Amino acid sequence: MKNDDKIKILVIEDDPVITEFLSTGLKYEGYEVLPRITGKSGLDAWQQIRVDLIILDVMLPDIDGFEVCRYIRDHGSELPILMLTVRKEVSDRVKGLDSGADDYLTKPFSFEELLARIRALLRRGGKVTENSRLRVENLELDLETREVSRSGERVALTPTEFGLLELFMRYPHRVFTRETLLNRVLGYDFDGGTNIVDVHISHLRNKLGDRPPHLIRTIYAVGYAFYPEETSG
Amino acid sequence: MRFWEKLSLRARLGLLYAALLAISVVVVGGYSYWNIWQLFIRNKSCHIRARAKPVIEHWLRDNGLAKADSSLSPLKSQTALLLARDLTSRDTVAIIVNRKGDIIANGKRLPEEPVAPAPDEQYLRRALSGENEVTYRGQVKGKPVLVMLIPLRPHPASARVFGVVQMSTTLADIKAILFRHGAMLVSLMAIILILGITTGFWLIGISLRDLQGLLASCNQISRGNFSKVVSVKNRHDEIGQLALSFNHMLEKLEAAFASQRRFVANAAHELMTPLTGLRGSLEVLLRGAQDDPAAIARLSRGMYKEVNRLIRLCEQLLGLSRLENTVNVCKQPLVLSEFFDDFIARARLLAGERSVVLQPGVDARISADPDLLQQVLLNLLSNALRYSATETLIVISWKLLPQEVEIRVSDQGQGIDAEILPHIFEPFYQGKSVVVSGEKGIGLGLSLAKAMVEAHQGTIRITSEPGEGTTVYFTLPLQ
Known part of the structure; x- marks a missing residue:
């Protein structure tokens, strides 16, 4: 699914708060982030380090984002570039795409959308041949048909259960709190206690025939984590 | 009146014009x-009188009546008849009346000769009393x-009147001529009216x-469309002038609305950056960063900071609208001197490693809002601090002018490019200068300062030399 070494994203953005959440969020999703606050330092980083994608703000203190983009394109690089801007005018969007940006996102953007765009750009650039199937041991999950099978046998899951299993299989060994699972699978604005997560997890375990020692383990006082079978013993 | 008020201006003018023309x-x-x-x-009458006179x-x-004394004897009917006959013709008939008012001779003999009307008592008396030109209109059948x-x-020359000749003639011929004339007049009037009213309506329309x-x-x-400009056909008449000044007003309005729109767009733009930070941070936290205490600390x-920035922005926007x-x-x-002694103490607290120097001028009393004045100076000072290196000097001074006091804030910072300088007081306008210390501003500081100074009937200007420093001058009226 992923290359052994992490995907490197160069973030050129002058606002410290935006840089902070981009770094934290992207690192959490498994990317490596190189933050730079000026166009100049961003270009230096691009020349010195092999990165896989650039997130570029239009308004930079020194050179503006369009110029940074044009400079990179003029030097023959086909690196995927995602531009961030506040302006909504069509002319700006056209200008951004003309200068060679691959995609465009208007502030304030949703982080989830940013992730989707990043995945799309990486796929298009051939950096990642993201498999539409996640496979861990005898467990197989098809992201397109949303079908799950264990040892070749189909298991029927509700969308919530499917979401939980996808998350676990994407990030094996990561410990998720009930809060995080709730937010990521049922949405940020879901009203209700975190107990609902336990209910869904228990249904999921039953359907998968998951018995102790569990694939999906309860981490006492924290939440849940997914351990593939080879490490479970 | 109701009906009249309901009419369009064009119809009213047209009707008035038509009525005047008809009258x-x-x-x-x-x-x-x-x-x-x-x-x-x-x-x-002249013609007939002239004809009668020699007769x-x-x-x-001929009858020996021209002597003064002969006239004393009464006029004989026989003699009178001679005269009446002589004066009667095909269209005129004469009768003779004596002093007593009796008709003593009638000239009509032939059937084609007109009939004489009976003498009118009143007119007859006037003629008998010696009036020469008694002419009136009467009727016969x-x-x-x-x-x-x-x-x-x-x-x-004689004052004695011994009789009166009454000559009468028909007016039927004149009536006939006048009728034709009148008919012609009426048709001409109708033509003139129709033509006049049509051209009048047309001209009013134009x-x-x-x-x-x-x-x-x-x-x-x-409907909110400001681009429609009135096309002016004639720029010299009042309506043309009105259209021209209307167009002028339209341009001004459009510009005002555009600047208002720009202001709102800029304000929204400024809101977007902190909102992006807030939304993104929250989302990242909710997606799982909340499981890591270090990430929570950094993101919160x-x-x-972003919330504070939003608050600052709102305060400044409110400040602008309040002014x-x-x-x-x-x-x-x-x-x-008292005001600046207080202020300089505050300024030094903010200045950090840069020194703020007060160069007082001649002391004077001014009339100003102390909070606003302090706000102006703080805005100027924070700009100076933001773009000056450490160990530079910021000088605040004042100078008395005849009617006002000029206050200066000058720094030794990086200065402002000449092409940016003219726009520097526009709301949200920001140059590309790199902030030396503190955070990047919102772009309202100088706009606010300008609005505050102008609220005091003062003026503000700025000079700058890139690399050398910037000086802001503003005036306030003396008390």
């Missing part, structure tokens, strides 16, 4: 008709006749055309 045509036509009538009558003189002489009375006297354009334009504006610090109303300016007498 003047009728008056002129009527007057000329009456005039011609009078002229005909005068002409006829009467002959008759007086319903037909109009002209009657002339000629007093008979021995000789023209001159009101710009007004119609104006109306259409107004309707467009009320950032969010706190649009001068009621919010509370002026009070201030002594310059």
